[in-house]
Amino acid sequence: MERLGTGIGWRPEIADAVERMPGIDWVEVVAENVCPGHLPASLLRLRERGVTVVPHGVSLGLGGAERPDPDRLTALAERALALDAPLVTEHIAFVRAGGPLTATPRLEAGHLLPVPRTRDALDVLCENVRIAQDALPVPLAVENIAALFSWPGEEMTEGQFLYELADRTGVRLLIDVANLHTNHVNRGEDPAKALAELPLEAIAYVHVAGGFERDGVWHDSHAHPVPPPVLGILTDLAARVSPPGVLLERDENFPEPAELEGELDAIRAALRAGRRLAAGEHPGETVGEHAGETAGEHPGETAGARAGETARVPVGPALPAGTGADPVEAPGTGPARERLGLAQAALLSALVAGTPAPEGFDRGRLRVQTRALAAKRAGVVAKVAPELPVILADGYRAAFLSYAHGRPMTGGYRQDALDFAERLLGEGLPVDARARRALRQWWLERSGPVPRSRRPAVRLARATRRVLLRR
Template identity: 75%
Template sequence: MERLGTGIGWRPEIADAVERMPGIDWVEVVAENMCPGHLPEALQRLRERGVTVVPHGVSLGLGGADRPDAGRLTALAERAEALRSPLVTEHIAFVRAGGPLTASPSLEAGHLLPVPRTRDALDVLCENVRVAQDALPVPLAVENIAALICWPGEEMTEGQFLYDLVDRTGVRLLIDVANLHTNQVNRGEDPAKALAELPVEAIAYVHVAGGFERDGVWHDSHAHPVPEAVLDVLTDLASRVRPAGVLLERDENFPEPGVLEGELAAIRAAVEKGRAAGGEPARAVRREVAATAAGTGTVTAATTEEPPTAAPSPVAAAPTPPPAAPSGGADGARQRLALAQAALLSALVAGTPVPEGFDRGRLGVQARALAGKRADVVGKVAPELPGILGEAYRAAFLAYAHGHPMTGGYRRDALDFAEHLLLSGRLAEGRVQRELRGWWLERSGPVPPRSGRGRVARVARRVLSHR
């Protein structure tokens, strides 16, 4: 893996600042926001200057029960080739559920949701990763995600789950230290022990981001400063392995360039502090985990004399999982995972009963977070809507989202929201109604054959009748 150095997440809002920022060796872009034939000029200039650009996917849903969509894989491959990227990255998450495997409506989460750390989920994930690897022209790295909720009946720790994934597929890892911190607060998981179990030699690069805590729950916002606790996890990681690259993520609420440069300097300092530590914190944790796994409570001389730069042995460190239940084959694993994910997602976005074993309060927090994220993204995809509705936009959208799950992506969601408002009769006749009606009519057609032309025509007649 080539050395990447220090990078930052490229976003249009900070494009000019990133172009002038000193010490930026590489950038990461959201793959779905890039069009290979029409790259932003600022990004092209960075690429021509020799700055590496890595596409970061958010919509594959590699942890979902369905096999990866061929069209999405083709699009990700095209972006990797257009950007001449050394690798592409995605998430260990599911983003949609339902459909043919469950004989239920397809639902979109609009955000990343955690997969259960079970053998079924691991089997499905490994197969999905192999499908993606075969379709991509460059290596794939997958990212651990932040979680607000815990699945009942998990059979592995995060470290063991990731170790087995790497062992079975050869995939590389994108480790987000902010997500490890999030899971410490929300799930009580020690990031040091997670790092001790990881195959650190498989790490392609590292994410660092900020967030905030509210009522004992950590929200991975990517809109707040990086806290010291996250930098401490980065220092611990850097004491175990020298990461090829470290990148600062910021998605909104962008500060002045000088503030971002200060955060990058703090990240570099945390990495150097970890290197200077010589690996002692890592060795101490590995000795503790190995002793616990062995059931002896003692440490051998060979363990205490481990070289400072040696990678941990996840095989020795990871707890032994319980025996696997009869699987019914790969298709059986997909079926069980599909039913479980559909039940969870339906509870989060459609208000159906909470599946057994989940924390009802935490699911409520997650449901509100999904609705808020959905409102934010629709507002970015269709900025005219907040412009037309003003301060009433967010409350109106959250009320709409409560009873209307997303089924077709954010652009479709924006149109459906506007249609709902127009047909609900809640808008008084006036400027807002006229502008919203015009916006909807302009963007609802023409439509491709067999994609709902008749429905659009019927709705248009109803909308026009409100004039």
């Protein structure tokens, strides 16, 4: 596996700062946010300097009941080639459900949701991963996700689930230590046990991020500083294996560059502490020391090998891009897909359409997840249609959450923004006449098959035609 070093998530809001940061070996970019033919100038400059860029997908839904969409796979492959990436990454999650497989309405979650750790889900996930591996020009790594709730009737721990996934497919793993902390708080899972069960030799790189706790629930926000418990898990991981790369994630609420650099220093210090633990020494350092070191300074070594211990038996090398694993599936995943599809559709319907919660789930946690999905949806719509929060001012968030309640997203975020605006206009909102005119103008300019002409003569002719047609 290529040694990546220490990196940070590239986002447009901090692009200039990332270019100036010392010691950045690589960056990760959300795959769906870049266009292969029009890469941001900042990314091009980083590539020219030799900085590795890894596309990180969020929309494949490899943990869903349906097979991966060929168009989405093609788009991810195009971004890998455009960025000359050594690998691409995605999530062990489902992001949509319903449709022909279950004969129910297709629903979009708008965010990553956990898959049940069952044999059915594992069989489907393994086949989906193989399909993705065959379609991609570079190796694939998949990430463990954070969860606000647990599925009833799970048959494996997270470590067991990931170990078998890697063993059966040869896929690499992107281990998010912040998500291990999240699942510790929200699901009572022991991060040390998860690390002990993981196939550490399959790790492609590691994510580190911040979050916050509210009412006993940890929210993986990517908008807050990295807390000490997450750095502690990173140290534990580094005491077991030398990860090829470690990356700091931050998606919003961006601090000053100096604060981000301080978090990167803390990550380097945690890695150093882990290596010293592996060697039988006391870490004896504070966050921020050894800022010049990077992840993966000891290629090919596990912590056990460095400390004179017996290393764990590896799961085997990751498969080359464009090749599937040897077939070890139970014959046919059709029945498993149907069972998984029905379960995911029922759960997602409860979360976004207000239908009754399926049996066995913690209803309180599902309500937390419902609010989190709605808040995420409001935030993304505000980014893809930034004019709406300007037009609606302080009333945007409350108006959107009211609109989203029991009204699932079915056509993507841009369509969601249009539907939201149309709904408000249909109800005679906003009350302020100037804001209502601005909202109507915004909606008209984007809801037709082509943008409205800005030529006065054309607009006058269209307005006259509308008046005549109303007579």
